[in-house]
Amino acid sequence: MANQKKAAGETKEAKATKAAAEASDASKFVEDLAEKDDFSQWYLDLVYKAELADESPVRGCMVIRPYGYALWENMQRAMDARIKATGHENAYFPLFIPGGFLEREAEHVEGFAPEVAVVTRAGGEELTEPLVVRPTSETVIGHLYAKWVQSYRDLPLLYNQWCNVVRWEKRTRPFLRTSEFLWQEGHTVHRTEEEAEAETLLILNDVYQDFFLKELAIPGIPGLKSESQKFPGALRTYTIESLMGDGKALQSATSHNLGQNFARSFDIQFQDADGVVKHAWTTSWGASTRMIGGLIMVHGDSSGLRMPPRVAPVQAVIVPIWRKEEERAAVAEAVGKVEAALRAAGIRVKSDWREERPGFKYNDWELRGVPVRLEIGPRDAQNGQVVLVPRTDRAAKETVSQDGVARRVQEVLETIHTTLFEQALAFRKSRTYQVSSYDEFREILADRARMGFIEAWWCGDGACEAEIKAETQATIRCLPLEHPEGAGTCVHCGRAAGVWAIFAKAY
Ligand SMILES: [Zn+2]
Incomplete structure (x- = not known):
């Protein structure tokens, strides 16, 4: 927050000096951005000086200014068109979720509990059941889907909503990590596992990846998350990972095959054509205002932002x-x-x-x-x-x-x-390394001038992944959909490895 203050506000002395300068010479000057070497300060300077966002009186939230909001509206329009073109409809679900809903899916509550904001008092009295401010809407939507889905004829259900969500973050940064952010969240219900998987990949490729390539000019890498990095409660999470200008990765959009986990927790069942009542298969997928942070960090230069033309508020x-x-x-x-x-x-x-x-x-x-x-x-x-x-x-x-x-x-x-x-x-290509030695792995990540995506064989063991993270701060960003065939030895533990993974430090 100290850095943000420095970027957004000015000291009294600085203001007085500037006022004096302006009085003596009526011309204004654009204030310099921090050097791009100081990437995090450069980023904050850019966000505030380009008037994309401002600080909120509530810590960790953000005020999106008209120029930033116009950008978001253009992104939203382009994304929404793809969501509708692939057969989805928009709906709206409530901001507040009954406290007990989150607890019905064990992994889900464990994943989200630390960052959930809870309303315990309203209308001048204590609430008998506290209300959660949605961190994501699988639970409340699951509750409604249980009511709306009765027969296989009701399927698939393909809905999306544009809304805000709240996740109480300890360390925040405008657009990249804020306690409240804007996003779309799609939630679908299917008859079979194959249909749910096809939906998850359709969103990843035809909606998200297509949007990143054609609208934002960002060459993201689509892939599968490892078990430790998947969405709490999901069977499988797919992601688009992009490389930022400082060599760190940004998880830019995710698409989850939820399996039958939420269908079991919320009783989303249907009578199939064979007369048997079965649990449905569900998916969820989201992309947020975080993409604005990604756009800045991929395309910005020492003079400021470079807006991808197709979403630029002013072309x-x-x-x-x-x-x-x-x-x-x-x-x-x-x-x-x-x-x-x-x-x-x-x-x-x-x-x-x-x-x-x-x-x-x-x-x-x-x-x-x-x-x-x-x-x-x-x-x-x-x-x-x-x-x-x-x-x-x-x-x-x-x-x-x-x-x-x-x-x-x-x-x-x-x-x-x-x-x-x-x-x-x-x-991205200049900062992507295929590595077989762990020494080399560590050297690249320790060097800010070289840091980037490291591609290597991995044994698939979560304990090995956790050790890599503890030692280098790098996480598995994804198991890319396009990868070499065959097998090798794990870059960390040297055991036989059949999984090709992309590692990086990440936002
Ligand atoms: Zn290993």
Whole structure:
């Protein structure tokens, strides 16, 4: 929290100095971010200075500011379209869950109890049964599903909800780990184990992975969680693991095959075609505002954020440039024309008419990661042109005719998406190591300049996994769906190993 304070607020002295500087020189400057070497401070600076989020008066919660929320809305729309395209419908379930519900599934309550917030008093009196603020909704939804599912004809049930959840975290960091966050949670019921497994993988591949690749330009790795890392109460958990700019991993979305565990705890039963009453098979899957943290840490650079174009709140910003008042009208006319053309082409565009120097505006929009900047000065206005500068490469500055500007911006946005993806993939590849010696394993993880994904054979023993974690802080991020065939020896204990695993330090 001390760091967050430093980033978000300013000391009185700093404010006074800045005010004096502004009084002597009316121009504003974009404050520098921390060096990217100091990754955690760089991250916080970026979140607060780009006005994505602010601190909440309640510790560990977050205030998502309009620029951050616009990003979330674009992500939500793109994800929601995929959820619906794969046959799911949205519904809404309550924030409060009867305290006893969590206890019905033993692993589930054990996993969530330490971080659950409980309401014991409401309406001026003690509650006879305390209410849990949902940390996730398997239990309350399971209760309703038991009522809604009677026959095999009722299946499958394919619902999703967009909501907030609360998990009381000790160490928090905006977007990455907050006590309250926003997400979608899908909950489905199926007739057979095969159908539930197919659903779990459909969400992993066709919803999450597709979203990460095509919307966020993030090359995540889909895989299976080890037993120790799976969702409490699940049979199997699948995940998308992404590599951040500092070489640490981020669990970016998860999809769980819950088997019959929750169906047994909540009596989700149906009469099958053969007349026999059977327990159903359920799944759940979620992706949250944490993805915003991932997007920042994968694509950000020393000047600030680099928004993936398809979800960027502002895809192109127009900066008008004029010195003399008599130049303003001609510039304004050209800006209006270009803005209208871009808007008509479906591009999210904004003209920046603030009374600030152009240099300040350039830095400010670079900090916020707007993919394309268009500069229009008096000469551009006169010549019917604009200057286009992509966020990913200032040197690729080009002059474009106003008539063709919308098409050119669309092309450049696509190029930027590809560039961001390729850079992230190249970084991931440069920080992925296939390792057979435990010494090498430890050396890589101890070196901040090399740290990343370590791929190795693992014996499959949870005790061996726990020792690796205790010694190196690295956990098994996933058992990747794509992996070498065959077998080897465990990178830690040297026993025969048939499991190919990806290890990393993680957020
Ligand atoms: Zn081992």
